[in-house]
Each structure stands twice: as structure tokens, then as C-alpha cells.
Amino acid sequence: MGNEFDNIKNKRGCLNKDFELFHIKDKKDLEFEFHYHDFNKIIIFISGKVTYAIEGKYYKLRPWDILLINNNDIHKPIIDPGETYERIIIWVNSNFIINHNSSDCNLFQCFELASSEKINLLRLDCESLKNIKSILQQLEETKHDVRFGNSILSNSLFLQFLVYLNRLFLERHNEDELSDIQYDESIGKILDYINKNLSEDLSIERISSKFYISKYYLMHKFKIQTGYTVHNYILQKRLAMARSLIKDGSSTTEAAIESGFNDYSSFVRAFKKNYEISPKHCLKIR
DSSP states (O other), rough: OOGGGGGGGGGOOOOSSSEEEEEEEEEEOOOOOOOOSSSSSEEEEEOOOOEETTTTEEEEETTTEEEETTTTEEEEEEETTSEEEEEEEEOOHHHHHHHHOOEEEEEEEEHHHHHHTTTOEEOOOOOOOOOOOHHHOOOHHHHHHSTTTTTHHHHHHHHHHHHHHHHHHHHHOOEEEEEEEEEEEEHHHHHHHHHHHHTTTOHHHHHHTTTTOHHHHHHHHHHHHHHSHHHHHHHHHHHHHHHHHHHTTTTTHHHHHHTTOHHHHHHHHHHHHHHHHHHHHHTTOO
């Protein structure tokens, strides 16, 4: 299947395939940094003792929980090395979804709901679990298959999986999921404010004043909940936004301004340090 760890260089990169599936089972002392991707990710947790942090929320996982992680969502797993950790991870190319959307079927809807409702977790009932397992088993089998039409069969099964996943997200009620989600409500509101106002002044003084908390408490609490300093979180989000704008056709100057960078030279330096290519090179390969 391949191993996601061997592809960690893609943590801020692009996915060139329609989708990529990894089935990983290991018992290691693994420690991940907070990171994000330029593509959407689906995690099907099978076994182990894992808490998954996504944008300031901590999800205590149960077997066969499903997590949806949007592109540019900052996340990491917190793994108990004493237990075997098994999971299926699927990287999803946005263009693949766009090409298969229709006027009455938006396959992005499950990701959009996860983002708007700020709950990335889907917990399955027995019947749904049975159906999900069946589709995933067939999907995994096609990844090893070299017979005629296997790529078309694989794509059709994955589309079936996405349709079913969307139906489940549209029908979920969240009561069971909420019991295993830990987060700080005040930091959640601040994260929401930051992400909606990346082009505005987001100094620590401005944020602490708006939310009536001391800047020292803000910096301390923010780092605990997100793994980032306030400054670095904002920087990463602005860089991700600028990169998306460039890929969507904006000039590098427009992208810098729209994502909140007041100094173009500082933007170029930060972009190159983060992505190891210049904004202009990103413009050429979009």
C-alpha cells in the first residue's frame, strides 16, 4: 500500500494522483509535529490508543472512527506507543472531486460540514460500519490488482465511498462524538476569528483586546491547544492562503496582499523557507 511516513515530504505538498490509500499497522514510539497538507485527508482509525489534534480540538478515537481533515487544517496524532496503531489513511486530490461533482451532488460537502460545524469526527453505527468495511475492503483489493480496468474500478469504488461518507455526514447527530472531544472554547473562537480575518491586523495586542484576555494568557493557552505560537500559526495560515491563491490564478503580489502580508520581501522569504520554492516558481508550476 505504501507508507505515509515515507511520504512525509508531502505534508505541505501536492498530491499528483486522484487519491492515495495507505493501510498502516505498527507499534512504534512515533511523535509527529503539527503539520498540514495541500490536499484533503480521510483517516479511518482501526485500533490503538490515539488522540488526534485538529485545529485546537482533541479527538479521543474509538475503533472505526472516521476523521475528515481539510486541506490546510493543522493537525497531528498523539499516539500511545504501548499499543498497536492501525489505520487507513486516504489522501484526496481536490481536482478529482471537482471533476466528479454535479449540480445536485457536491462531494466536498462532508469536508465543508466538518469545517463549518467544527467537528471532524464521524462515529458509525453497526449498519454503517458494515457498509464502510465492505467498500474499503474492495477498494484495498483494487490497489493490488493489475488486471484490466483496475484503475477505473478503483476510482468508481472510491466515488462510492465518498457518496456514502457524505450521506453519513449529512445524517449525523454528533451526540456520541461530543463526549470524546476536548477543546478550549475561547481558543476555538480565536482560531475562527483568525481564519476569517487573515488579511486584517492580527497582532497579539489586537486579538487579546478583542477577546478581553491578557496577551500572556493568550500566548500560553494558544500554544497548549494548537502546538503553535500565535505568530507562527497566523504565518502558516497566511502562507497556505497565499499558495492557494497563486494556484488559483492570482499574481504573487496579489496573493501576498490578500493573505495579510504587508511587506512583499518578507512574504517571499517566508514562502521560500516554508515551501522550499519561491512564490514565482509556484506560479509557474500551478
